[in-house]
Amino acid sequence: MDMTLIETWAEFAVRWLHVVTGIAWIGSSFYFIALDLGLRPPLEPREGVKGEEWQVHGGGFYHIQKYLVAPERMPEDLVWFKWESYATWLSGFALLVLVYYLGADIFLIDPNVLDIPVWAGVLISLGSLAFGWIAYDQICKSKFGDDHAKLMIGLYAILVVIAFFYTHVFSGRAAMLHLGAFTATIMSANVFFIIMPNQRITVADLKAGRTPDPKYGIIAKQRSTHNNYLTLPVLFMMLSNHYPLAFASEWNWLIAALVFLMGVTIRHFFNTMHATKKLLWWTWGLTLLLFLAVMGLSLAPVQNMDWEEDAALTPRAERFAAAAGFEDVADLVINNCSMCHAPEPGVPGAGPVAPKGVRLDTPNWVAAHARDVYLQAGVTHAMPPGAYNYMTAEDRAMIVAWYRAAD
Incomplete structure (x- = not known):
């Protein structure tokens, strides 16, 4: 599984x-x-009522009244608005x-x-x-x-x-x-x-x-x-x-x-x-x-992305870098993805920095973003996008096999 x-x-x-x-x-x-800001004095004054408003929606008319504090008697079918916030x-x-x-x-x-x-x-x-x-x-x-x-x-x-x-x-x-x-x-x-x-x-x-x-x-x-x-x-x-x-x-x-x-x-x-x-x-x-x-x-210089240095691998990323097939996967991803996922993307419209902050132009960066590569280009065909997609079914299978060998 x-x-x-x-x-x-x-x-x-x-x-x-x-x-x-x-x-x-x-x-x-x-x-x-x-509603509260739009209340107006009642046309027919009623004790305890602060204001009212008439509204129309979905083909029906609604007459809403707000009390200064509360009505004299508590209605049994009072609606509370709370679960939206909690959920x-x-x-x-x-x-x-x-x-x-x-x-x-x-x-x-x-x-x-x-x-x-x-x-x-x-x-x-x-x-x-x-x-x-x-x-x-x-x-x-x-x-x-x-x-x-x-x-x-x-x-x-x-x-x-x-x-x-x-x-x-x-x-x-x-x-x-x-x-x-x-x-x-x-x-x-x-x-x-x-x-x-x-x-x-x-x-x-x-x-x-x-x-x-x-x-x-x-x-x-x-x-x-x-x-x-x-x-x-x-x-x-x-x-x-x-x-x-x-x-x-x-x-x-x-x-x-x-x-x-x-x-x-x-x-x-x-x-x-x-x-x-x-x-x-x-x-x-x-x-x-x-x-x-x-x-x-x-547009000021970005923080947390030193484009002159390679990724510092975490223990999890090191595991993916050491997995069987990594060299081939790294070459595949760099050749197909680095035109966008680089310090200065070469594809028009990709942006001034790597999309989503994901850089894939060195083997270390590929290992650091192993999960993204697996989901976006291995399991699904989300990446590379549109006219820039040159990956074959065999290429994607290779990515899946590499990721699962290490995960």
């Missing part, structure tokens, strides 16, 4: 689940923020384990950044996620958190510091991913530890005949607003691992800092539109300037 293929399909399945649950969570979050975080953490913990020597640790053992990298990863939530939560609960503007600026400063930290501990790819996981952990923990418990307190008070304290709703709304502004940067961080120009730049931590600002400018446009119907087009102009700055920083 080929464990590499099983692991790959497991990763695909978890990634699919993560995307699906993420869409559900982000969709409901964006909807309720837009997104759990599937994301499972993906972190599958890709970055089990594949730490490839994706997590880069000796050129910080030469640490795998176990230390995993502990730093876990510890940083826990630290992020504890620090954020304590700041929000402190007197500093009473001033919303100062709080947002303070939290942004923390995210920039964490971005700098990650980029000096992990590989560029892992640093961006961890910054996304760090932020997503705060968002999901907001739901689990603050928003849902506060809502449960309100429900319990209603059932007991007590008047709910509005402070619980105010606190939950603050955390929900934070989640709203953090969503788009998290998506960028999660997608960045496919683009070396984002994660391998010397200024990747500063790129991350600017991306968080873009999240603010974009959400400010939509939040203002929902609340006031005004279209603040200047926010898109500012977003464009920020994005151009990101592009400029990404």
Whole structure:
């Protein structure tokens, strides 16, 4: 049984689940923020009702009302929005384990950044996620958190510091991913530890005949607003691992800092539109300037990729380099793949650096990326692409035999 293929399909399945649950969570979050900002005074005033909105979708009309605190009586069919958040975080953490913990020597640790053992990298990863939530939560609960503007600026400063930290501990790819996981952990923990418990307190008070304290709703709304502004940067961080120009730049931590600002400018446009119907087009102009700055920083000399040196082989890569048939496979891959997967790709459109950060122009680099070669060019016909594909069935069989001899 080929464990590499099983692991790959497991990763695909978890990634699919993560995307699906993420869409559900982000969709409901964006909807309720837009709904809350778009509420208008009721046409027929009703005690306890803060605002209402009429909506049309799918051929039907909906009349939605929001109460200042809660209705007088708790409805039996109350719908809770929580599993979208929990499932997104759990599937994301499972993906972190599958890709970055089990594949730490490839994706997590880069000796050129910080030469640490795998176990230390995993502990730093876990510890940083826990630290992020504890620090954020304590700041929000402190007197500093009473001033919303100062709080947002303070939290942004923390995210920039964490971005700098990650980029000096992990590989560029892992640093961006961890910054996304760090932020997503705060968002999901907001739901689990603050928003849902506060809502449960309100429900319990209603059932007991007590008047709910509005402070619980105010606190939950603050955390929900934070989640709203953090969503788009998290998506960028999660997608960045496919683009070396984002994660391998010397200024990747500063790129991350600017991306968080873009999240603010974009959400400010939509939040203002929902609340006031005004279209603040200047926010898109500012977003464009920020994005151009990101592009400029990404074109600076890349980090973690010393194109003048060969790959330093890990014990796993050494095993593939010593396996039967490696010399023939290395020649095959170099002849068919190095026109793109090189420091300066020779194929138009391949990019200014090796696609996905994968270099295949020396035997050591082939051994270092053995799993990618096996999956992309051995088991499947994904690579080489289109008109550049000159590999025969025999060539691919040779790659498979070599990989399985060593795995």
